[in-house]
Amino acid sequence: MRLLPALAAGAAAMLALTGCANASAGDGNTVSLAGRTIELIVPFAPGGGYDSYARQLAPKLGEELDATVIVVNKPGAGGVLATNELSKAEPDGTTLALFNMPGHIGSALAGAPGVQYDVNSFSYIGRLSSEPDVVLTSEKGAIDTWSDVMKEKDQDPTRFAATGPGSNEYMDGVVLHSLLGLDSKVITGYSTSNEAYLGVLSGVVDLHSRSYGSQESALKSGDAVPLLTIGSKQGKKLLADTPVLADIVPPEKAELARSHTALVESGRAIAGPPGMKPEQLELVRDAFRKVVTDPEYAAAAEESRRPISFATGQEVADNVAALMRSPKAYVDLLEEAYGV
């Protein structure tokens, strides 16, 4: 029976190797990230906007910091899992994440289960993009404009297609229902947003709401018709004829519409763990700003349909703080949207 000696030898060897590896690890006092490997966490599976944004950014950010930036997908719990993890990570600049800000702030505002972080505590590096949400319908359906949606009050409820509670598309459905007094309901259970869109296309469900970028192809192809914009439609020719949510809500709901628009437009932002050293935070923020404000980078991003809309880390942090002070009525709406 040589099991025990073998296992003991193994354990000893593991400890010895550990010692070697630790000796070679960099010390934690330097601010510079030169030569280090930085993980850029994407809280979603490969494929889709977040992943492409991150993979486009990673090599350039690495160049700027003289480091290697690798993209790591950590899907789970709609992004909450990765966010929780980041909130506990070592704030040494080697771990960053790309957040879906509406979900990130929304789940914290609504007090969604699983949230273990303080939204205000993160070290925000900067905003990468910001897009309006667009409500669309099938080109073949009975609805042609948003006023058709508003008029159809005596018929069956208008139906929004969505994956499930807590998703941006579900939030929009709940908010529009309340702010505009729509006779509507949200049909949940689609496995992906794309499948929900297919439901609209086949005429089974009436409306679907999602970020402009993810719908641009559908709108361009003519299969889908835009009806309403939540946010700014500036520079988006396809949305020229659509009304904007903030303009059509009754006056008493204007504040709620502003809150919701601000949440939608919080977009995608990069953040580090809470407690990064101020000098290092500045270093990363600066590198990020240089990369995404470079005209060449912006043009390439525009070309690949991942347009940049930069805001500084400080602006992101301020915006987060402002949103966290949203009126009670809006928080109630979000709680409904999260099924809390």
Place this chain on the structure above:
Amino acid sequence: MTNSVSPGATVTGTGEESDAAEEITGPGAPRRRGGARSADFVIAVALLVIFTAAFVTALQWQAIAGLFPLIATGTGIALSAAFAVSSLLSRERERPSEPGPASTGPAAGQNAEDAEGTEDDQADADHLFFASLGRQDWTVSLAYFAAFFSGLYVFGLYVASVVFTVVYLRFQARSSWLFSAVYAVVLAAAVYALFGMALELPVPEGLLELTGRR
């Protein structure tokens, strides 16, 4: 390892394809159908408990979330309960005359018309293979297994893999130290080349966060 649990088993094959399966059913293997029946009963009861617990949990959910779990677990409860009862009954029936070992040998009843009949025992061989093992076989293998995965959890992939490879090859596969060491290094290097360099994908880094990265 010096003890063999099935002492009747001859060690090397002779080239006859059915031998492998027959060796496994050598004396000492706990392979009687009566034993299998009571195991079936135990497994069915265990699943019944799981399904019931899941059913009770689902009762607390609102209709749209609970409906499908109730249907699925309800079906599970019905099936596993019925199976538990039937395996209990058939065990009672069997008790008076337990079948002899000869009749359970998979080679028995081979059919000449099936050209590949002698080769078709593999799945049964799997089943009987696990049945033929004794406590020590399990202890040793599971200890190595557990050691690798706890090593993985604490020390990360590279350390766990190198150490496991050397120790396992040396002591279990009886390879030479040199072969074991070269194998370990080549394996780790291959993983590093693919994950660390080519794909830049993370590997389990363990509690101590040893990734080979700086």
Place this chain on the structure above:
Amino acid sequence: MLEQLGSALQQVVAPDSLAMLLLGVAIGFVVGILPGLGGAVTLALLIPITFGMDPVPAFSLLLGMYVVCAVAGDFTSVLFGIPGEASAAAMVLDGFPLNKKGQAGRALGAALASSVIGAVFGVAVLTALIPVLSPLVLMIGPPELFAIGLLGLAFVASLSGKNMFKGSIMAALGVLLSLVGLDPNTGIPRYTFGSLELWEGIGIVPVVVGLLGGAELLQIMLDKDNRTRHHGRPKVGGIRTGVLETAKHWFLVVRASAIGVAVGIVPGLGGSMAQFIAYGHAKQTSKKPERFGRGAIEGVIASGATSTAKDGGALVPTIAFGVPSSVSMAVLLGAFVILGLDPGPSMLTDDLDVTLSMVWIVVLATVAAAALGYVLLRPLTHLTRVKGRVLVPSLILLLTLGAYSESNSFANVLVMLLFLAVGVVAIRWDWPRVPLLLGLVLGAILERYFILSHSIYDWEWLGRPSVIAIIAVALLLVVSQILRALRKPRTAVDTPRTKEGAAV
């Protein structure tokens, strides 16, 4: 269109495209070996490389890599008993037993041949359907999808081996496992035991890897005398036999490919379902169903054909609507956007040449992969002569990385270990494992489309002719299975176990 097919081919064989295609094939072969790393993850990694490329070379790289993963995955499945891809699980069921008998060459020969035919069939269907793509996909709504899910469940019986009772219980367990995670309709966590890791549900990759591959690894570790392996000279030369057998079973190849394409076309079903239906179908229509799970060449052929045919089908909704039917297709869709293509009607008019070039890419990449596989076959099958235990350190890494890589989560390694234990218990006490996988794959589909149908149509959807027709077929299947089982002499206690199908 013939003319355009020709010009599409010219674009694909242009030097830069062809170079990309071969690069894709090479990459696909390496990553396809590892479960979990195949499709989506590697596609995402390759997309940045395609920035600034023209569409045809870019798709040569991406699509070429992707379709080859399925072929390479078959190697892992046959040689090590570990599924190389989640959609190559069925390949393990008969491919690995054949290997253990020393017939790895025969199994891989059949796998390669059927994969090529499946791929060609898949894209042929895609090409033929181009004019009617859109209405076809739109015809299938949630009620039909629910009915198709039920049809899939009807195959539990034929996948259960000799004990349908045990099989049904395992399927129910699989369905229960599919419910773990956030409820899509209310957002409440179900059966997650307070663990956020479980919110997205139990992934198919760690389950497949643990349940099928883990048990094999443990068996090799426990097997100190190489007792479970074939002794004597392995028949590597069986490659040709395998290819010829595929030709002999040409009609099965066609049917399995058709199943693969049909399941692939429908967004929401996913490729892992197709293999089990095709495998179950092959077993059901076989003259010797009892050989399945022990090295039936038909099982290998059906799995091989489905694994590549489904990709042709999956391209349909991606191209026609920009609605991907799998995660990998979602990543590929990202490439469309980056390359400035708009999935939708324009892919069938203005950009028809790109669409047709994809057809050629799939065909050429599969053929190239098969050729490469053929060359590598002989050296690789020598691996099966190596003493089992020497392989253990490599296999344990394969399992670990396979479970870990899909979502970079250690929790998935634990899930893999849990199902490894389930797999060993199931083998030891002769409970079939595949119905559990089928339940896991189908459970979410059944619930999703049941609730969706109900919230859209109330109950009237149950009266749709299409739904009734599909459910009738499912019932027919179940009844025929039960009748078949009853007609056979009842499995007495001491009936030789070789007479009925093995638990797979």
